[in-house]
Amino acid sequence: xxxxxxxxxxxxxxxxxxxxxxxxxxxxxxxxxxxxxxxxxxxxxxxxxxxxxxxxxxxxxxxxxxxxxxxxxxxxxxxxxxxxxxxxxxxxxxxxxxxxxxxxxxxxxxxxxxxxxxxxxxxxxxxxxxxxxxxxxxxxxxxxxxxxxxxxxxxxxxxxxxxxxxxxxxxxxxxxxxxxxxxxxxxxxxxxxxxxxxxxxxxxxxxxxxxxxxxxxxxxxxxxxxxxxxxxxxxxxxxxxxxxxxxxxxxxxxxxxxxxxxxxxxxxxxxxxxxxxxxxxxxxxxxxxxxxxxxxxxxxxxxxxxxxxxxxxxxxxxxxxxxxxxxxxxxxxxxxxxxxxxxxxxxxxxxxxxxxxxxxxxxxxxxxxxxxxxxxxxxxxxxxxxxxxxxxxxxxxxxxxxxxxxxxxxxxxxxxxxxxxxxxxxxxxxxxxxxxxxxxxxxxxxxxxxxxxxxxxxxxxxxxxxxxxxxxxxxxxxxxxxxxxxxxxxxxxxxxxxxxxxxxxxxxxxxxxxxxxxxxxxxxxx
Numbered sequence: 001x002x003x004x005x006x007x008x009x010x011x012x013x014x015x016x017x018x019x020x021x022x023x024x025x026x027x028x029x030x031x032x033x034x035x036x037x038x039x040x041x042x043x044x045x046x047x048x049x050x051x052x053x054x055x056x057x058x059x060x061x062x063x064x065x066x067x068x069x070x071x072x073x074x075x076x077x078x079x080x081x082x083x084x085x086x087x088x089x090x091x092x093x094x095x096x097x098x099x100x101x102x103x104x105x106x107x108x109x110x111x112x113x114x115x116x117x118x119x120x121x122x123x124x125x126x127x128x129x130x131x132x133x134x135x136x137x138x139x140x141x142x143x144x145x146x147x148x149x150x151x152x153x154x155x156x157x158x159x160x161x162x163x164x165x166x167x168x169x170x171x172x173x174x175x176x177x178x179x180x181x182x183x184x185x186x187x188x189x190x191x192x193x194x195x196x197x198x199x200x201x202x203x204x205x206x207x208x209x210x211x212x213x214x215x216x217x218x219x220x221x222x223x224x225x226x227x228x229x230x231x232x233x234x235x236x237x238x239x240x241x242x243x244x245x246x247x248x249x250x251x252x253x254x255x256x257x258x259x260x261x262x263x264x265x266x267x268x269x270x271x272x273x274x275x276x277x278x279x280x281x282x283x284x285x286x287x288x289x290x291x292x293x294x295x296x297x298x299x300x301x302x303x304x305x306x307x308x309x310x311x312x313x314x315x316x317x318x319x320x321x322x323x324x325x326x327x328x329x330x331x332x333x334x335x336x337x338x339x340x341x342x343x344x345x346x347x348x349x350x351x352x353x354x355x356x357x358x359x360x361x362x363x364x365x366x367x368x369x370x371x372x373x374x375x376x377x378x379x380x381x382x383x384x385x386x387x388x389x390x391x392x393x394x395x396x397x398x399x400x401x402x403x404x405x406x407x408x409x410x411x412x413x414x415x416x417x418x419x420x421x422x423x424x425x426x427x428x429x430x431x432x433x434x435x436x437x438x439x440x441x442x443x444x445x446x447x448x449x450x451x452x453x454x455x456x457x458x459x460x461x462x463x464x465x466x467x468x469x470x471x472x473x474x475x476x477x478x479x480x481x482x483x484x485x486x487x488x489x490x491x492x493x494x495x496x497x498x499x500x501x502x503x504x505x506x507x508x509x510x511x512x513x514x515x516x517x518x519x520x521x522x523x524x525x526x
Contacts, residue, residue: 029212030126030166031184032159032205034198035138036191040069040098044186045134047099048125050118050141052110053085054078060143062190069098077104087117088124088502099138103128113147115157116437122161123503126182130166133180137162140188151193155200156207157437158187160514163208165503169219206332207517211510214318214325218496218508222297222314227273227345230294230317233324234275234343241331244278256388258344259362260369260380265346267301267354274385277323277341279330286395287338288523289484290516291385293378293401294320294345301348301374302356315508316378318495319400320345322512329517337520340392344381348374360458364388365480370458378403379473380462383480396425396485398519399477400512401492406469408493416440416511417490419474425485429515432522436514440489449475489515 039047039062049063057079059067067074073093077083083091089106105121107113122139129137139162145154166182189197217225217233231247238245250271253261258274265272275294278287295316299305305313320343327341355361359371361380365387369380378401389397407417416433418440420426426442433440452464452472460479464472474488491511500506 030163030182030208032162032201033184033186034155034194034201035186035188036194037188038065039063039140039188040065042099042138042186042188044136044138045100046103046129046132046137047101048103048105048128048137048139050105050107050121050139051083051085052107052113052143052146057081062140063142066098066102070095070102088121090124090128101132101134107141110143110146113145113149115149115153115435117147118145118149118154119157119161119164119437120503122158123165126162126165126185127502127505129182130168130179134182135180136184136186137182138186138188151189151196152200155187155197156204157200159185159201159204160208160211161503163212167212167215168505169216169507171220203333203521206329207514209332210325210327210329210517211513213328214321214510214513215508217321217324218315218318218510220314222347225314225317226270226296227294227347228271230296230320230324230343230345231273231275234277237324237327237331238277241327243327243331244280246276248274248276256364257362258364258384258388260364260384261344261346263355263359263361263371264295264301264348264377264380267349267351268347270296270347272344272346275341275343275345277327277343279327279337279339281334282336282338285338287340287392288520289340289342289389289392289394289397290323290326291342291382291389291397291399292320292323293317293382293399293403294343295348295378295381296345298348298375298377299350301354301377302350303373303375304350305375312496315496316402317345318402318491318508319512321508322400322491322510322516325510325513326516329513330520333517335520335524337524339520340389340394342385342389344385346381348377363480365482367460367479368458370455370461372461372463376463376473379476382477386477386480386486387482389484390482394484396422396487397481398429398487398489398516400489400516402495403488403490404470404473404492406466406473407490410443410470411441411493413493413497414439416494416515417470418442418487419445419471419490420485420487421445421478421481422485422487425487428522429487429489429519432519433515435522436518438494438511438515440515443471443474445471445474445478453479
């Protein structure tokens with residue numbers, strides 16, 4: 001169900017293509033299947049075999065038929081030590097019959113195999129398939145996953161990883177490279193494992209689709225991916241999956257008293273939107289609420305950013321992308337949970353009408369905020385959303401935001417900054433991040449840090465200075481959390497990559513989708 005509660009649509013950029021074709025919506029970028037067959041009978045353009053370290057230089061029994069097909073070449077390459085199964089070691093062979101190519105991928109010690117390691121192997125294989133122009137691939141884990149990874153988990157992470165590695169973004173390239181996309185992957189398993197692997201594959205496919213949507217939204221530039229455009233995406237999600245979408249425009253935002261969101265939007269000709277998505281799969285149960293920061297372009301406002309790399313500020317809506325991607329996943333999985341998504345979205349630009357340093361604004365909660373730095377705008381739109389979340393009486397609230405550059409200084413590009421007001425929730429989120437391969441590291445919200453955001457003229461100021469910038473930003477958000485457990489994910493260091501990786505192409509990562517989906521699934525298990 002879609003509710004329209006705005007002043008009519010503002011023409012906000014081209015906005016014609018919502019970034020996913022009907023076929024993509026149905027199957028996802030990489031169609032996955034589970035198959036029971038002998039490896040020597042596989043006829044795929046690429047057969048990838050994940051193989052752990054072989055200290056005794058003997059191939060697993062499941063590879064005997066394949067070794068025979070290759071006239072003992074597998075045994076010879078392992079016996080010679082040229083391939084030992086170390087992490088991400090690869091060897092490419094060209095059989096005379098059977099699969100066109102055979103790729104051996106090292107997985108390290110079997111007992112150390114993890115969900116993250118297996119997911120990464122699948123992503124690396126997918127990237128290799130792209131480089132080889134292989135339109136399809138088969139994937140087999142020799143000897144089973146090991147390391148405590150269940151067959152169901154194996155099916156999930158292989159599917160997630162393959163989609164991650166295969167994703168590319170060519171929408172705005174008229175002269176596309178002649179690269180054959182990886183369109184399908186078969187997971188080759190023993191008959192006894194098929195049922196459980198298939199369950200995991202279905203979950204992984206839904207999660208991968210959500211992450212692909214998030215990455216597609218992140219990749220679009222600010223003149224295409226406007227607040228209006230994100231609202232259209234939300235409405236399409238609602239229509240496709242039977243969700244409830246409510247979109248508020250400027251008049252309703254003002255009526256709601258969202259003065260902080262209004263203030264950030266004041267410098268832009270693009271109208272702000274406040275998006276509410278509701279997935280109902282558990283009757284009257286308290287919902288889990290996710291809030292995504294949706295700054296579709298961040299110039300810094302009057303406190304303007306340096307010009308260098310400012311083009312990357314299109315990624316400042318990555319939190320919003322992850323929340324929208326989560327609802328794509330929920331719509332496909334249909335879990336027995338209630339989930340609410342809140343996306344405040346606007347641009348942050350300088351103009352004669354823009355909010356200024358020294359201004360005082362009134363938030364949705366009623367607290368007055370002194371503006372110290374207009375480039376600390378994400379926390380302003382989030383604070384109104386966090387206050388609005390109270391009406392849902394949520395079981396917990398998790399916000400996802402590219403909030404501070406300081407988190408990159410503290411954690412680099414390898415971990416999400418995690419803060420909150422509830423220790424058990426923080427641990428639950430950290431656990432979900434570990435399983436999802438989107439690791440978090442907790443930072444303290446000690447009372448001493450609150451001193452840095454005290455204002456002489458208002459209830460609070462929006463910046464505590466350079467020292468402990470991620471923590472003081474978290475403290476600011478905490479000021480607007482009232483009556484529910486809350487966790488904050490600062491994804492500023494992990495939302496995109498500036499170079500190609502073995503498991504992922506340069507650009508958006510879609511981070512947050514897997515973590516949030518895993519959190520919801522974890523809650524179902526109790």
